Amino acid sequence: MREAADKTGKSMTEAPRILIAGTGSGCGKTTLTCGILYGLARQGYRPFAYKCGPDYIDSMFHSRVLEMETGNLDSFFTDARTLRALLAGEHAGNRGESHTRRGAGTDSGRRDIRVIEGVMGYYDGMGFSEKGSASEIAALTETPVILTVNARGMSRSVLAVLKGFLESQTWPGIQGVIFNQLSPMLYPAVCREAEAFGVRVLGYVPRVPEAAFESRKLGLVTPGEIEGFREKLALLYDRLKDTLDWAGLWELAESAPPLPGFPVDRTRACLDFQTRSCPPFSGVKIGVAKDEAFCFLYQDNMDFLRRLGCEIAYFSPLRGEALPEGTDALILNGGYPELYADRLEQNLPMRRAVKKAVENGMPVIAECGGFMYLHQRLQDDRGQYHEMAGVLQGDCYRTPRLSRFGYITMKAEKDNLLCRAGEELKAHEFHYYDSTFPGNAFAVEKGGGRPGWMAGVADDTMYAGFPHLYFYGNPEAAYAFVEAAENYGKRRKIDAVPGNMREADAEA
Numbered sequence: 001m002r003e004a005a006d007k008t009g010k011s012m013t014e015a016p017r018i019l020i021a022g023t024g025s026g027c028g029k030t031t032l033t034c035g036i037l038y039g040l041a042r043q044g045y046r047p048f049a050y051k052c053g054p055d056y057i058d059s060m061f062h063s064r065v066l067e068m069e070t071g072n073l074d075s076f077f078t079d080a081r082t083l084r085a086l087l088a089g090e091h092a093g094n095r096g097e098s099h100t101r102r103g104a105g106t107d108s109g110r111r112d113i114r115v116i117e118g119v120m121g122y123y124d125g126m127g128f129s130e131k132g133s134a135s136e137i138a139a140l141t142e143t144p145v146i147l148t149v150n151a152r153g154m155s156r157s158v159l160a161v162l163k164g165f166l167e168s169q170t171w172p173g174i175q176g177v178i179f180n181q182l183s184p185m186l187y188p189a190v191c192r193e194a195e196a197f198g199v200r201v202l203g204y205v206p207r208v209p210e211a212a213f214e215s216r217k218l219g220l221v222t223p224g225e226i227e228g229f230r231e232k233l234a235l236l237y238d239r240l241k242d243t244l245d246w247a248g249l250w251e252l253a254e255s256a257p258p259l260p261g262f263p264v265d266r267t268r269a270c271l272d273f274q275t276r277s278c279p280p281f282s283g284v285k286i287g288v289a290k291d292e293a294f295c296f297l298y299q300d301n302m303d304f305l306r307r308l309g310c311e312i313a314y315f316s317p318l319r320g321e322a323l324p325e326g327t328d329a330l331i332l333n334g335g336y337p338e339l340y341a342d343r344l345e346q347n348l349p350m351r352r353a354v355k356k357a358v359e360n361g362m363p364v365i366a367e368c369g370g371f372m373y374l375h376q377r378l379q380d381d382r383g384q385y386h387e388m389a390g391v392l393q394g395d396c397y398r399t400p401r402l403s404r405f406g407y408i409t410m411k412a413e414k415d416n417l418l419c420r421a422g423e424e425l426k427a428h429e430f431h432y433y434d435s436t437f438p439g440n441a442f443a444v445e446k447g448g449g450r451p452g453w454m455a456g457v458a459d460d461t462m463y464a465g466f467p468h469l470y471f472y473g474n475p476e477a478a479y480a481f482v483e484a485a486e487n488y489g490k491r492r493k494i495d496a497v498p499g500n501m502r503e504a505d506a507e508a
Contacts, residue, residue: 028148028205071086163197212232284310292318317332374389398433402431438455
């Protein structure tokens with residue numbers, strides 16, 4: 001990653017980048033993005049991946065392809081400056097260090113490229129707006145866009161679809177197009193007429209059913225569940241290396257203008273585009289649930305905590321028997337606990353460890369699946385109930401349809417672990433389950449200020465609810481959480497001294 005200066009002397013970061021957008025969900029952009037990431041790595045480039053919006057599963061695919069942590073870009077959660085800073089070199093640099101640690105070897109001579117996958121259709125955002133859409137993120141980051149157009153079941157009609165997307169632009173972001181599931185026989189004619197629209201045709205994706213990724217109700221299954229994942233990638237790339245214009249793709253990425261550089265003050269482990277003066281934290285260990293049942297987590301949240309000086313200690317509620325030694329706080333992520341409810345129930349030592357820690361005042365953030373795990377009982381995907389941690393005296397049950405979906409703003413009804421009464425948090429929900437104990441710590445508003453519902457259980461040491469949080473969009477809440485963890489750790493260490501324990505018992 002190289003830095004230059006513009007005419008004003010301001011630091012600028014070279015960041016070749018492209019955004020793979022789609023005409024809608026299911027058009028094949030995730031498969032195409034994975035194929036491009038894999039191909040770029042095979043060709044000697046060093047790609048970094050990002051997902052537009054709050055999606056976890058697509059980011060997991062990116063991470064599995066590249067064998068490194070990847071990020072999200074979300075214009076609902078963050079302002080434009082933060083968004084550009086996350087896309088600029090420092091964020092990707094951290095990902096590169098992870099790549100090297102995993103045995104990628106030296107990256108000497110390799111060129112960085114950022115590949116962003118869009119969300120839903122290119123223009124789809126909150127409600128009937130472009131807020132949070134791939135088009136907005138492309139505009140805010142001045143990233144050239146390659147539109148994925150699914151040609152299945154069409155011939156000449158694909159040109160009408162493409163023309164409609166091009167004519168709907170408010171800025172000239174769509175500069176390339178790739179046709180998915182297009183017949184090789186039709187490609188020359190489609191290519192000729194599409195280029196007459198002034199867009200660069202970068203190839204097509206043939207039908208490769210053997211390389212298809214399975215789906216489930218929340219989208220794609222996780223990459224860890226796909227048998228022969230890397231073999232499917234290799235098969236996909238074997239086709240794409242001859243049907244995509246790789247040189248043209250790289251030229252388009254290099255046409256992106258430089259991004260402003262945002263250096264990090266490493267002594268404070270804080271990004272300079274965050275306004276709060278944050279002292280360094282030292283010795284704070286955050287236990288983070290991570291396994292097949294709890295797999296929905298923002299790597300950006302982990303990055304944020306590390307920047308604050310925290311140590312991240314992953315543990316498995318499925319297989320572990322105790323929390324990581326010296327844990328000062330817990331994050332119980334979302335995922336698919338309903339698919340593993342019987343195994344979670346059978347792991348009594350872990351259920352007891354979590355309950356004891358939370359009841360003893362260890363700070364905890366429990367989102368969606370983690371929230372479900374804290375309940376007394378959880379209904380599995382077959383309708384059977386299973387005992388969970390028992391922190392919250394209620395049951396979680398499945399519903400026949402999507403219960404909540406989309407971005408929300410939550411206003412606190414009282415002071416709690418993450419914020420004070422009246423303050424707001426940005427979040428999103430996406431779940432089919434509901435609870436007999438949903439909580440009423442926050443008043444929820446949907447986009448546009450539409451009234452919503454009450455949600456979340458919160459007090460001085462806990463936030464638990466279906467809504468998911470993104471720390472770069474809620475930095476003050478993240479700081480508050482880490483401060484509570486630091487204070488808990490100090491009390492834990494004092495209590496561990498035998499003399500102090502006896503004094504505390506005497507006072508009691």
